[in-house]
Amino acid sequence: MLNMMKYALYYHDKGFSVLPIEPRSKKPAIQFANKPSLTKEEIIKLWKQNPSYNIAIRTTDHFVIDIDTIDHGKDGFKSFQALKQQFGDALFPPTLEVRTGSGGLHLWYKKKEGYPNKQLIAWRDGIDLKAHINNYTLVPPSVSSNGKQYGWIKREIAEAPKGLFSLLKASEKQSNSNYKKLNYANSSNKNWTGRLLDELTEKHYKGARNDTIASLTGKLLITGASIDAIYSLLLNVNNNFVDETGNKAPLPLKEVNRTIQSIIEGRVRAIEQGH
Known part of the structure; x- marks a missing residue:
């Protein structure tokens, strides 16, 4: 062992x-x-x-470019090749690499004066940036859920080139710009349906998972949507729960089903009692 x-x-x-x-x-x-x-x-x-x-x-003194396989939904390796074709291989010099248990890749680079220090989820399709002090990545000889070990490919952390820092800063600015424009466009005259749609798509945190599922179930029942449609929407909500570090933290499916069923049964009893 x-x-x-x-x-x-x-x-x-x-x-x-x-x-x-x-x-x-x-x-x-x-x-x-x-x-x-x-x-x-x-x-x-x-x-x-x-x-x-x-x-x-x-990721305190280093940051990690987290590349996922197509099995996670998006082909991060294809996106990474596109980045190198667009900006050149020199933007990503050989560095410390970790091969994940699922076949993904983590590229480690040194931070410069504490930068970058933010997380960028879906920086590119299938690629996340882990840079916040509360972000983390697993290292060898950790074992993934499929029983396969993480493994080192190289053992020295390289200095990130200025071009990579510039690209990351530009990505942050673009992300902030898009958010502000979207927030401005939808900030007025929002009705109950609009607020509900926001709740269904916004980020929710691990500590309030059961309460969030229960609350949204009740609100969706009011709309008159079918149970199948409600269940599908709530599964999407559950898949987007995150912990304090930004990592996905969904409820077990059994717990989601139990919570939804409880709210539905309560609504049926209320109707039967004339409330």
């Missing part, structure tokens, strides 16, 4: 901010957002409690 504590301490000694992750998952085993890095003593205690914990590193 792999000595995961040994690896966690190795990363700590290299100056990385280490996180324990639930075995064969990407779910953090502790609350860590906006908290200091774990000490050596804390790492030993945590991995003694569960020697099978996976290991993640927070």
Whole structure:
């Protein structure tokens, strides 16, 4: 059996901010957002409690270009090739790389004076940028849910070229610009239906998952939509729940079904009682 504590301490000694992750998952085993890095003593205690914990590193002094396979819905490798064709291979110099258990790729680059420091979800199709201090990525020898290990491809973190920083800054500005225009265009004369549509598509957080599903179920029942349509919309909402780090954190399907069923049954009883 792999000595995961040994690896966690190795990363700590290299100056990385280490996180324990639930075995064969990407779910953090502790609350860590906006908290200091774990000490050596804390790492030993945590991995003694569960020697099978996976290991993640927070993106404090480095950032990660996270490239997904087509199995995740978008072909990040195709998008990455398009980026290199458009801007040149020099924009992405050889660096420390991690091959994920699902076949994806993490490219690590050093931050410059703390930049970049934001997360860009869907920076390109199938490509995310992990750069916020509360972002993290798993590292070898962590094991994915399919039983496959993460693995190193190179072992030195490269300096990111100025051109990459410029591209990221331009992407941030474009993202902010689009958001402001969209927000302005829809800020007036919004009716109940418009507010409901906003709720169905906006980001919701892990801590209020059950309440959110229950509330939206009730509101959707008022519209008179079919149960099938309501269920489909709520599955989409569930798939977009995130934790404090921005990582997806949906409820188990069984829990979603239980919550929806409870609200529907309550509505039926109210109708039968003439309310």
